[in-house]
Every structure is written in structure tokens, then in C-alpha cells.
Amino acid sequence: MNARTQYRAKVVSPEAAVRSVKSGDWVDYNFCLSQPVVLDAALAARKDELFGVRVRGGMRMGSFKIIEADATGEHFSYSTWHTTGFERKLMDEGIITHTPMVYRNKPLFYRKSLEVDVAMFCVSPMDDEGYFNCSFTNSATRAIVEKAKTVILEVNEKFPAFPNGYEHKIHISEIDYVVEGENPDMAVIPPAPSTETDRLIASLIIPRIRDGATIQLGIGALPNAIGSMIIESDLKNLGMHTEMLVDAYMAMFEAGKITNTHKGIDKGVGMFTFCAGSAALYDWTRANKDRLATGAVNYTNNPAVIAQNPNMVTVNSCVEVDVLGQVTSETSGKRQISGSGGQLDFINGGYLSEGGQSFVCCTSTYKDKSGKAHSRIRLSLPQYSAVTDPRTEMHCLVTEWGVADLAGRSIWERAERIINVAHPDFREELFRGAEELGFWKRSRKK
Known part of the structure; x- marks a missing residue:
């Protein structure tokens, strides 16, 4: 049976497809832009006949019909791998929960530890050889397909098919149902405007980047500031190897700064595992498919793969850091505000790279609702905080006050270097507290 014949035999309505879900099933919505739309609505419509259906997903950015239909969790419960602002509100209300992860291990979680009864997610249209493309979200898609008892694909004609990649295709013979969406x-993430503080932090990093370096950036105001400064700089022949394809990369490509010619691996293409950003970014990816490649996250985020790019530079943001160098990039106390993502993966991979550097960045202070300033550098992380990056893995911490290289440093050295990039208004208090805890000796103060 040829691919087109198989396709026609497997096309069903959303309502027919979701009849494969039974009470108590584990349902997987995949991640970010690949999460289902019409299938989500069809599953929500079955609320009254289903109980205890457990749904996994992550980075949901828009309408969520199963939760709108059942906020009690009696019929559908949901856990997210990475919490967006939209999901955070639901988590604050106790409606959904979070699943911690090391992102590079996500495919392994499915292959070794997780159950998937029904997987349903969005893909590009099938090609002439019978393959659907993971498109905007590769992540752990291949592992989910391998583990699921039933696979339902929701086709979105606006999803581009990237010709280059790793574990980025699904054959018609591997799936059970196709729904033409x-x-x-x-969903879009509008570019965040950079502040003067973001630009100060970026200005400390830019001079450390060499021609021919490969760049990993996260999302937000700081990466946008770095991208803008790279465009204005004399840097050339840069490469892209990242987990998340964001607007800053589009701007650097269009300015001729990214050529991918000096990478140690995947030369000629920018490698990513998922994409999220502006509508302009999505249009650009469709027009530049041949300049990009999408890899499963156990490839893109594997430190040994990352390290094959010489002069790898990784830049990520954090929420708070203590004087030992323990970092949280995902919680504010007990409140989950995002996720670990691949930050630790790229800290490791960047440092392992020949000439590589890994930067974790934050503004030195933040203001609470009353306008009072607080230091992001603390004696200890707040109670119940999740440690995203352990002290043993940290390379460079950057604030607007400087760069603290922590790799291989003693507790006394680490404390001193970290406090010296805290806001001056808080340094004496931090030194005094660190001394009382035995983390620093006053005789060392310059």
C-alpha cells in the first residue's frame, strides 16, 4: 500500500480520533507549538464520559479546551514540562502541575520511564514519500511516537517541513489516525523590549565573543539585546546551535552575522529543537527552511554534541543566585514560574567546548509591588526554591556590575566574586552574612 493510500485510510474527524482515549489514560500533547488544537477541543467535548485522563504537555501559549471544560481535574489533569505565563496562572490556582526535567533527557524519560496511551499533536503536511515533519517542535517527538500505543497527527498546513535534521520525521506507517486541522x-511571543540594564549586561558579554563562535541564546529581553549588539558589532561568521529558535537569530541571520560556516558540527545550517516567537519569525522560517535544521533534544542539548562547536557561547538568564553559586532560573520561592529547560545542558556543553564560555545572567536587583528593591544575589536561595544549576556546574555569572568566573573556585573565592557583582547597596550586608556562615573571610576583602 503506497503512502497516499495509507493516508486516505487513516484520515478521520477529530471526534472519531479522540474516541481512542479511555478513562485513566495517559495522553501526550507534545510541546509548545505542536500541541493540538482541534483535537484538544474534541477531547474536551468528551468530558462527561471520561474520568482521570492524565495529559502531558508544555509551553502552552493559548486556548486550553480540556482545562476550560474541567477546572476540577476530575476528568482531565495536566502537567507541563515548562511553565508559560498562561500556564503559570493555572498553576497558581492549583489547576495544573509541573514536571521537572533535564531537557536533554526528555526523550529518555519516554523511552525508559513514562507511559503514553494516546499521543496527539500537530505536524506539517505529509510529503510524497509518506513523511510528516516535526516542524516547529522536534523536542522528544520521535520518542513519544515510539512509546505511544495510539498516535494521532493533526496536520497544520502552516507548519513548514525542514529538510535537514535529526529524528525530525514521522512516517505514515507509524501512526494510527490523521486529522486535517x-x-x-x-501562538506568538512578542519580542521583549530591552532595558538599559539588559544592554549593560550584554555589553559585558559581546567583547568576549570571537569571530566564528557558535551562539546559544534563550528568549527574552537580554537575548534580544545581545542580538542587537552583535548586529552592530564587527563580529562575523557566527553559528547557531540552540534549543530554542527565537527572533534574535532571525535578526542576526538577516544582518549576515550568522553564516554557520565555522561550526564544528552541522556546518551550513542553524540547529534548533523548537521554535517560538513572533509571527515574523514563523514567516521567516518558512522562507529559510534550507538554512535551518531541527534536531531531537537529546541531540541539540547533548553537551558532547554542543562541545563539538569550538568557541561555543551560551547565554541564559536566571531569577536568583546564592553566594555559593547555586542558581534558580525557574522558581520564585515555592512558585514555579518557568522550567529548567536546557540551561544546564548548555552550561555544560559551552564549558566543554574548545574556547567555549557559558554565561548565566541576571539584573542585580528587582523591585517588589511596593517599589522596594531586593538583591537577586542572596546568602541562600529562598525556601523551597528549585536549584536549576548546581554550584558545581556554574561558569560565569553576569550582572550589570560585572562578570564572575566561578569555574573551579573555592567557596571563599566564589562568595567574593559573586558578591562583587551584586548591587553595591547590598554588598556589605552580603559580605557580613557570608562571613558569619563561614563562606568568606574578611581578610580576603580587597
Whole structure:
């Protein structure tokens, strides 16, 4: 049976496809832009006949019909791998929960430890050889397909098919049902405007980047500031190897700064595992498919793979850091505000690279609702905080006050270097507290 014949035999309505879900099932929605739309609505419509259906997903950025239909969790419960602002509100209300992870291990979690009864997610249209493309979200898609008892694909004609990649295709013979979706536009993340503090932090990093370096950036105001400064600089022949394809990369490509010609691996293409950003970014990816490649996250985020790019530079943001160098990039006390993502993966991979550097960045202070300033550098992380980056893995901490290289440093040295990049208004208090805890000796103060 040829691919087109198989396709026609497997096309069903959303309502027919979700009849494969039974009470108590584990249902997987995949991640970010690949999460289902019409299938989500069809599953929500079955609320009254289903109980205890457990749904996994992550980075949901828009309408969520199963939760709108059942906020009690009696029929559908949901856990997210990485919490967005949209999901954070649901978590604050106790409606959904979070699943911690090391992102590079996500495919391994599925292959070794997790159950998937039904997987349903969005893909690009099938090609002439019978393959659907993971498109905007590769992540752990291949592992999910391998583990699921039933696989339902929701086709979105606006999803591009990237010809280059690793574990980035699914054959018609591997799936059970195809639903031809409504081809909605993808949810967007508007570019965050950079502040003067963001630009100060970026200005400390830019001079450390060499021509031919490969760059990993996260999302937000700071990466946008770095991208803008790279465009204005004399840097050339840069490469892209990242987990998340964001607007800053589009701007650097278009300015001719990214050529991918000096990478140690995947030369000629920018490698990523998922994409999220502006509508302009999605349009750009469709027009530049041949300049990009999408890899499963156990490839893109594998430190041994990352390290094959010489002069790898990784830049990520954090929420708070203590004087020992323990970092939280995902919680504020007990409140989950995002996720660990691949930050630790790229800290490791960047440092392992020949000439590589890994930067974790934050503004030195923040203000509470009353306008009072607080230091992001603390004697200890707040109670119940999740440690995203252990002290043993930290390379460079950057604030607007400087760069603290922590790799291989003693507790006394670490404390001193970290406090010296705290806001001056808090340094004496931090030194005094660190001394009382035995983390620093006053005789060392310069």
C-alpha cells in the first residue's frame, strides 16, 4: 500500500480520533507549538464520559479546551514540562502541575520511564514519500511516537517541513489516525523590549565573543539585546546551535552575522529543537527552511554534541543566585514560574567546548509591588526554591556590575566574586552574612 493510500485510510474527524482515549489514560500533547488544537477541543467535548485522563504537555501559549471544560481535574489533569505565563496562572490556582526535567533527557524519560496511551499533536503536511515533519517542535517527538500505543497527527498546513535534521520525521506507517486541522496561526511571543540594564549586561558579554563562535541564546529581553549588539558589532561568521529558535537569530541571520560556516558540527545550517516567537519569525522560517535544521533534544542539548562547536557561547538568564553559586532560573520561592529547560545542558556543553564560555545572567536587583528593591544575589536561595544549576556546574555569572568566573573556585573565592557583582547597596550586608556562615573571610576583602 503506497503512502497516499495509507493516508486516505487513516484520515478521520477529530471526534472519531479522540474516541481512542479511555478513562485513566495517559495522553501526550507534545510541546509548545505542536500541541493540538482541534483535537484538544474534541477531547474536551468528551468530558462527561471520561474520568482521570492524565495529559502531558508544555509551553502552552493559548486556548486550553480540556482545562476550560474541567477546572476540577476530575476528568482531565495536566502537567507541563515548562511553565508559560498562561500556564503559570493555572498553576497558581492549583489547576495544573509541573514536571521537572533535564531537557536533554526528555526523550529518555519516554523511552525508559513514562507511559503514553494516546499521543496527539500537530505536524506539517505529509510529503510524497509518506513523511510528516516535526516542524516547529522536534523536542522528544520521535520518542513519544515510539512509546505511544495510539498516535494521532493533526496536520497544520502552516507548519513548514525542514529538510535537514535529526529524528525530525514521522512516517505514515507509524501512526494510527490523521486529522486535517483548521490550520490556525501559531501562538506568538512578542519580542521583549530591552532595558538599559539588559544592554549593560550584554555589553559585558559581546567583547568576549570571537569571530566564528557558535551562539546559544534563550528568549527574552537580554537575548534580544545581545542580538542587537552583535548586529552592530564587527563580529562575523557566527553559528547557531540552540534549543530554542527565537527572533534574535532571525535578526542576526538577516544582518549576515550568522553564516554557520565555522561550526564544528552541522556546518551550513542553524540547529534548533523548537521554535517560538513572533509571527515574523514563523514567516521567516518558512522562507529559510534550507538554512535551518531541527534536531531531537537529546541531540541539540547533548553537551558532547554542543562541545563539538569550538568557541561555543551560551547565554541564559536566571531569577536568583546564592553566594555559593547555586542558581534558580525557574522558581520564585515555592512558585514555579518557568522550567529548567536546557540551561544546564548548555552550561555544560559551552564549558566543554574548545574556547567555549557559558554565561548565566541576571539584573542585580528587582523591585517588589511596593517599589522596594531586593538583591537577586542572596546568602541562600529562598525556601523551597528549585536549584536549576548546581554550584558545581556554574561558569560565569553576569550582572550589570560585572562578570564572575566561578569555574573551579573555592567557596571563599566564589562568595567574593559573586558578591562583587551584586548591587553595591547590598554588598556589605552580603559580605557580613557570608562571613558569619563561614563562606568568606574578611581578610580576603580587597
